[in-house]
Amino acid sequence: MTSWNPGAERLYGYAAEEMVGRPIGVIIPPERAGDEQRILRQILQDEYVAHYETERVRKDGTRVEVSLAVSPIRSASGDLIGLSVVAREITELRRAARRLAESESRFAAIFQESPLGIALVGDDFKFLRANRAFCEMLGYAEDELRILGFPDITHPDDLGENVELTEKLFAGAIPSYRMEKRYLTKDGRVVWGDLTATLIRGLDGGTQYGVGMIANVTERKITEERLRDTEERFRRAMLSFASVQNPNDLLQAIADAARELVDCEYAALAVHGPAGHRFQSFAHSGVDAATVERIGRLPEGKGILGAVLVEGRALRLADLREHPASAGVPPHHPPMHSFLGVPLAGTHGIVGDIFLTNKRGAQGFSAHDEALILALAPQAAIAIENARRFERERDLVSRMRRLTDVGLALGDELRSEAIVQKFADLAREVTGAQYAYMGMLDEEQRSLSVFAHSGMDEGTVRLMQPPVLCGLARAIAISGRPVRLADLREHPAAVGFPEHHPQMAPLLGMPLALKGRVIGVLLVTNPPGAPEFTPEDETVATALASQAAVAIENARTYEREREWVQGLRDLNQAKTDFVSTVSHELRTPVGAIAGLASLLASRRRDLSEEEGDEFVRRIALQAERLANLVEDLLDLSRLEAGQENPQLQAVRLSEAAAQALEAAPPPAERLVERAVPDHLVARADPRRLQQILVNLLTNAYRHGGRRIRIEGMATAEGPVLSVVDDGEGVAEALVPHLFQKFTPGAPAAGRKGMGLGLAIARAVVETLGGRIWHEPGQPTGARFNVLLRGAAETGGEVSPAARTTGRIAG
């Protein structure tokens, strides 16, 4: 070594003074010992070694890769005297190259082994490369693909978009794109790929490649497709019954929809009854009419169906016959195996159940089927609830309309009894009840004045006692609130049914109120076992009750006014008649007295003594008659004013009859018989009793025939005295007025008379606590009966009837 420059010092770590004079071998690794001879040979041959790559050893022993440029050093004479070696370190370059190689192989591996499909496409859309995943996805070998363009393996429906995007990519308009597209496999199947394409430029800057990364999303797509299909079927199923309003049609539509939704052979839909333990209605789908006919009755909610009903949750079975609750398949029913039952829970609880059997093309119903039906169930339940509500409301409207129509028609009716009956009938009609009863309270609101039954046969009504205000009716009248009961017999206010009364359970009770005052009660009932009345029934009944209250009160007011007016009119007429009668009756004796007295005065001297006595006798008689009349009028007035205090004592009636006959002896050609048993004793005022008998006798003398009888008999109520005649009897038109004061005898026949006799007799009988009444005589004539208060017949003191002056009444 003759020269060692600073570059060599840096490269090898030796200083110049260390190396100059030392052999080159110091820096040559042992395995490369031949290098020197090889380079020398080449120099000798070619004069120059431009690039010789080898390894050298540094001072610190590390290796360094170098590229050597060697040129000969010759003397002036041209002799080779040395070599000039320029060493350039090449270690980093080597490493980079090695890394590149490694990277390339790694990339190739990734490309090849990636689970994603990767493909390189030239700007002619032909495949340049395709990895294994892509090849496997399409069923082609890479070599086969290289002769194809991507349009050849793209579904025609996606091709247009794919080409357009790729053209934009190559044109540099977009840096990348992504699309889901369908590929066609070698064997013609369709597979879905999620493609992401980017553009790569070559190192030369001109060549462009499209790189596509394709994920196989066929599975996902199939799932999505199935989901869409399910959604579509579900939507169709819901739509199929969404607009059905008729409840029966609705049940059928839901059963059909459920069957189609899960694709099974048979479907049924049951709606629960009000108590929730039975089926009220049942619709089925998939069983033909002839089979239905053969099966006969519809299920009621037992067996396996009952299990769903009772448990209230979904039940899914591969074979329904193996369930413990199963009662087997009903006779004539087609065989059933797989089963799915789902309760229909609506806004207001479970309204019914859906039952499905015999899933098609599978062992049984899947969890997916169950989920579908569970999703359908609330919709179906709400639809059923809505249909029911719609039905109820439509029914309510029609019932209200009926109520209005009939109510308007009743506006013309003014008799309260007829109105009560008609409203009772109407209540029964609009609530669909078997029985209705309406009772009106009297003024004191304690008992029933007018009442009407509807729906009960007349025989039963007659057998029953007239209803008194008690039990529930009373409770409603007092509370003034409506009552709706499933069974009225369990209500604390119930007092049980009267004899002959039919059994009843559901009840709707309404007060009939006017301005806050209860004026009556409406009861609507059904026999035991009938369903409870609904809130709609209550609404209708409430409307009816208020309408009835107004109508009945109007009629009652009208009746009261009419009665009042009639009473005033009668009173007025009676007074006019009285004045007329009294004036006649008073004028007759007054006229006679005046006439006789005047005649007597003017003719006194012409008259014999006997004739004069006759005048005086007649004047005296008329004067007495006048006095008696005035006395009677005053007597009646006193009696009516209640100022009479009878002196009650035991009176033997046979004696009273005898004394009355003495006081009012029969006129000529009249015969009076007495038939009053001695043991009859009444508690009476003897003077008053005689007045009664005298009046009746006088009456009989006036109007009766020849024979008159006084009879006495004992009755359960007390002793009865009767005066019986065989005359013409009382004209029928007169009978109702017989005991009224101021009634003149029989105006039609032209009879006169004050008519005070019987009126006084009645007034007196009443002060004695008895009763007087008329019966037609047998075969003719009249019978006047007087019921008196009885007195215990004792052996002791029985006063004889007091003697009074016999007076002949009017």
Add this chain to the structure above:
Amino acid sequence: MTATILVVDDEPDFLFLLRMTFEQEGHRVIEAPHGLAALACVRDSRPDLVITDLMMPVMSGQELIRRLRADESVAGIPIIVASANPNGTVGADALVRKPVRPKELIRLASALLERSRNSEPHRDGGD
């Protein structure tokens, strides 16, 4: 001039009173207690004047008047109604309210008898 007067009333004292009154005037008096008896008396005795009450048993005064007026042979006999309430009576020649004043009745009876006698040949009076 003596006339035959039929008095119809169910009140014996009234009959007595009228009999006394008209006998004093020199007339003959026939009595009947009601309309039906009066009809028989009219046929038997052909009275010149009838004085009747209205309210009577068996046959009323109004019915008596109706029958008398309906019978051609007796329709011309003058009739006086003597009643407590004679208003509204149909077919009578005169109405007298009870109690009657004898003198007034005598004057009325005389006037009617006079008128009746004057129209005797025609036999159509009475209205």
